[in-house]
Amino acid sequence: MSLTEAKQNPDTRERILDAAEALFVEHGFEATTMRLITGRAGVNLAAINYHFGSKEALIQDVFRRRLTWLNEARLSALERFEKEARGAPLKPHQIVEAFFGVSLRMAADTEHGGHTFMRLLGRTYTEPSAFVRQFLADEYAAVVPRFKQALFRALPDVPPEEILWRFHFMLGAMSYAIAGTDALQLVAEHELDEKDPEALSRRLMPFLLGGLRAPLAGQAVKAKEKTPRKAA
Amino acid sequence: MSLTEAKQNPDTRERILDAAEALFVEHGFEATTMRLITGRAGVNLAAINYHFGSKEALIQDVFRRRLTWLNEARLSALERFEKEARGAPLKPHQIVEAFFGVSLRMAADTEHGGHTFMRLLGRTYTEPSAFVRQFLADEYAAVVPRFKQALFRALPDVPPEEILWRFHFMLGAMSYAIAGTDALQLVAEHELDEKDPEALSRRLMPFLLGGLRAPLAGQAVKAKEKTPRKAA
DNA sequence: GCTCGTTTCAAACGACCGTTTGAATGATAC
DNA sequence: GTATCATTCAAACGGTCGTTTGAAACGAGC
Known part of the structure; x- marks a missing residue:
């Protein structure tokens, strides 16, 4: 065979x-x-x-079945924006839309299993198992550098490593939002609209952009802070 | 040996x-x-x-050993701010500081195991196991409503359910940042300062506040948005 | 010395794990 | 019908799991 x-x-x-x-x-x-x-x-x-x-091979195939498509969709969304921009840097919200918007749209598909898969994917970012982590890193190898570069160009005044951290934060926020375990039962009484995936996108995207474009720690914060804990 | x-x-x-x-x-x-x-x-x-x-009882004791203290520290930080405010609503950054700042400070303690524990805690928010989720929910039962209320008062113009979602997003961002698996190896080449926990706090707190105070989806975004994707 | 309650230890328990086997079944082409 | 191949099936494999056991070791009080 x-x-x-x-x-x-x-x-x-x-x-x-x-x-x-x-x-x-x-x-x-x-x-x-x-x-x-x-x-x-x-x-x-x-x-x-x-x-x-084997079971390991099954796990990998479960991911491959949808992740390949998802990453291609992310990339083509990014390329579409870049084509429109004609060489100019993209807007941050376009990059966020290309990566996270596409993801959220997949998570909104409850009929063909996209929702289930995105919950699994979000949960798996914290998976300790070595082979799963390696597999994910390989699958994302073609995607991550492209989005890195786009963000660096879109935010020239922000230190690159700061951008990478914020991308990491955004990934965490989205993963939790989709995985939606809600261990603390924060939104327990609002489970109804948790089922509405379009609503999630409407809630999450502003949050992500607000975080991404937040002023840096060293910058002036309107002198609101009274007790500087360690003098950055 | x-x-x-x-x-x-x-x-x-x-x-x-x-x-x-x-x-x-x-x-x-x-x-x-x-x-x-x-x-x-x-x-x-x-x-x-x-x-x-049993193994289950061990898992619960691993959490109880530090989580009880952590939640008490969160609460007392909140109460300290509320005492200072003398009945006035708190500032959002104070509430974020009381919850996430205290957490990040525990995560900064690499000597007495606080760092290890916070990584475990962050990872566990997505834990599928039913008894772990129930246990966490119980441990947080005294804390979550207090922070909910404080946030509602601090942000009277934001719909309560929107606030809860953003709290959820913040929790996700912090958990990923601390658990720090970095499955996508976004910050792989900067692993050095990943070890500096004070730096993490300096990076994360502005992000969280930026997300928490971001304009709502329906609100004007300074006419930057050109292609309203669905007209909320 | 001896007793008694607590803690440690090597060994084993039954259950369940992922995987393998060899025969049975089904479909296709001659 | 027969041969060929892919697929399904019941049963079993060796290991490892969490847990239990009964005896040994320990320490404090007498």
């Missing part, structure tokens, strides 16, 4: 991927057993090892 | 808690086995079940 294998398969592969995706969100990778997955998918236990080779 | 020196019993409980805390950060709850913990702690395998009862 070499190149001809991935040709025709009934829906067994897809059903395994769907079941695994949902269960990984519910219980995490470790706690999701092969028997749980095959049970929900309605296939034989051995099907996973037959079709994917 | 140095079993001759460790013959004395420097509180087996604490050594187990320390080892477990570090290993949970490294590998997560599921992948951290009792044998790994007792091995690193230099105690017998049965010691965990003897001193804590």
Whole structure:
């Protein structure tokens, strides 16, 4: 079995991927057993090892199935803006839209599993497992530098490393918002509109932009601060 | 190794808690086995079940050991500001300081394990396990409503549910910043100052405040926005 | 000396893990 | 029908999991 294998398969592969995706969100990778997955998918236990080779390979395929498309969408959104700009630096909100807007739109798709996947992806950014982290880094290798560069050009007055940190902060805010575990039950009583994904985008994007464009720590803060804790 | 020196019993409980805390950060709850913990702690395998009862109970004690103190520190910081304000609403930056500033200061303590714990805590906000989520919710039950109220008073013009969402976003940004897995290796080449926890606070706090005070989606954005994507 | 309650220890327990096996099944082409 | 191939299936594999056990070691009081 070499190149001809991935040709025709009934829906067994897809059903395994769907079941695994949902269960990984519910219980995490470790706690999701092969028997749980095959049970929900309605296939034989051995099907996973037959079709994917191992549990690790299954995990990677669960991500690959959607992440490749997502990153291509992010890149093409960025390129569309860059084409419009004709060499001029992009606006910060365009870059944020290209990366996070596209992501949020995928998270809004509850019918084809995009929502489930984005919850999984958000949760996985904090995954300790080494091979998952390495895999994610590889998948993002083509995307991250492009967005880095765009942000550097868009914010020439902000130190590059500060920009990278803020990108990191934005990623964290979005991931939590989508993963939406809400461990602290902050928004427990408003669960209704949590289901409205368009609303999430309307809430999150201003927050991200506000954070990205916030004045730096050293800059004047209108002399509001009375007790400088350590004199930066 | 140095079993001759460790013959004395420097509180087996604490050594187990320390080892477990570090290993949970490294590998997560599921992948951290009792044998790994007792091995690193230099105690017998049965010691965990003897001193804590079960693995679940150990996990809860790992959190309780520091989280109770942390939440009390958050509350007392808030109360100190409220005392100063003499009934007037607090400034947003004071509330953010009371909650996130205190957290970041604990994360800055690399000597007594505060840093390790905050990484664990940040990662755990996305933990799928039901009993961990319930436990966290209980631990925060006394803290969250107080900060909610303070924020509502501080930002009377912002809809309450919007404030809760932004609190959620801030929590996400901080958690990622501290957990700091950096799956996308955004700041890989700047790992040096990642170790400086004071720098993290200087970077994160402006971001959080910028996001918290950002104009709402419906409000005017200085006519910068040219392509209203959906006309909120 | 001995007792008693606490803590440590090596060994084992049953359950469940991911994976493998070899036979049964199904579809396709001759 | 027969041969060929991919797929499914029940059953079992060796390991590792969290937990339990009963005995050994320890320390304080007498």
